[in-house]
Amino acid sequence: MLAKKCFFRLLILCVIPVISSTAQNNQNEIKGVVLSAKDSIPLIGVSVYFDGTSIGVSTDQKGRFELNFEAGINSPMVISYVGYEPVIVDNYATYKGLVPVIYLHEKPEELEAVYLEDDPWTRKKKLAVFRREFLGRTEATIHCKIKNEEVLKLRYFPSSQTLIAYADSPLIIENKYLGYKVYYTLQEFEAEFITNLQGLRLTNRVYYEGVCFFNELRKKASKKIIKNRNISYLGSSLHFMRSLAAHNLEENGFKIFYNSWQVPAYKYFEMKKTTNFTKVTLLVDQVSVLYQDFEQSEFMTKDSFFIDTFGNHSPPNVIIFGGHISMSGVSELLPLDYGIH
Known part of the structure; x- marks a missing residue:
């Protein structure tokens, strides 16, 4: 029998996939070129990556890129460059390895928003609350730092007791606990x-969403970092989704309860397997x-909802x-490709 929960919280991770009925490209390679929409000049050093993964490259001096990917991945491809609006491509499999020319538009200058109620919180307090709700409340949080907090814009609304945040540039998060530098838009x-x-x-x-890319902090992760990654993975939403789709929840240490009583793991899950996805329907409220x-x-x-071969939901x-x-x-x-290689 389970103890009652002491709080409730909503969390959306950085994956924003779009389900496509098109089969995956067998070549496992995508090529393209990125140009400025203003004058069609090639953009050098543009980040091109699959959302929520460590799979990414930068454009060369001619704005070209070649991006290899794992079969079965369903994350959108993100094209991101400082000072420009990011582009998200979710149907890259239809292009058979060569995407059309991608044009990036410069970000327009935005006027400061006008609010009808005063914000009583200091920026220091808002940053502290944002860190807690965004980075989390575990041991890992102590070793995790947002390196460019100055790009964050925060506002607290006392009438609804709501804190909102947004940023014009990707947040650069140095995570020494897991050994990653994360670029989170x-x-x-x-x-x-x-x-x-x-x-x-x-x-x-709490609700947040965005796109993100993972870089290794070091060329080779230490034994401690590898241990920390394994600890974070076990019991995580990614571990749960992979186990749910593979139909081995109990084998991987997950038990399901309904109305405080343990039930067969898949009693309240309707599962439908397709070539690239598993469709899941929860048959009860919770x-x-x-x-x-x-x-x-x-x-x-x-x-x-759908789960792909990476455990991406x-x-x-x-x-x-x-x-x-x-x-x-x-x-x-963790990156969606964690443990896949």
Whole structure:
């Protein structure tokens, strides 16, 4: 029998895949060229990567790129360059290895937004709250730092007790716990709070989404880093999704509970396997997930979702985690290709 949860939190990771019925390209290579939309000049050093992975390259002096990828990946391809609007390509498999010329548009200068209510929080306080809700609340968070916090724009609305954040440039996150430098393009962040009867402010809901890319901090990860990565992976949402799709939840240490009682692992999951995806439908409003008889999470969905061969789930905004998994945050986020190579 499970203990009651003490809080609830919504977490959306950085994957924003779009399901496509087109079969994957067998060549496992994508070529293209990136030009400025203003004058068609080749852009050098543009980042081209698959969202949520460590698979990426930069354009050469002629704006060209060649990107190899693993069969079965379903993450969008992101084209990102400082000072330009990013482009996301989700149907690259249809181009048979050669995508059309990609034009990047310069970011327009934005006027400061006008708000009808005052923001009583200092920037120092807003940054502290943002770090806690975005990076997470685990040991890994201590070793994780946002190197360019100055690009963050934050606003607290007292009437709704909501903190919002956005950034014009990718957040550069140095994660010494997992040995990654993460480039996270934050598209949306919202943290909603409630005040209890004792006057304490509690986190009620957190939502964030964006696209991200992982770089190794060192050429070779140390034994400690490899150990930390394994610890973060076991019991994570990625581990859960891979186990769910592979139909081996129990073998991998996951137990499913409904109304506080343990049930057969797949009793309330309807699974439909296709060539590249597994379609999943949760047949009840909510189940609890217990990993290794210790880490408890809540799992809810708004609709059916898909899991690809990497364990990447989509669409991400239909999945709601509470409890342990939701506490991890970006500080324990691993690339979708982790353990695939």
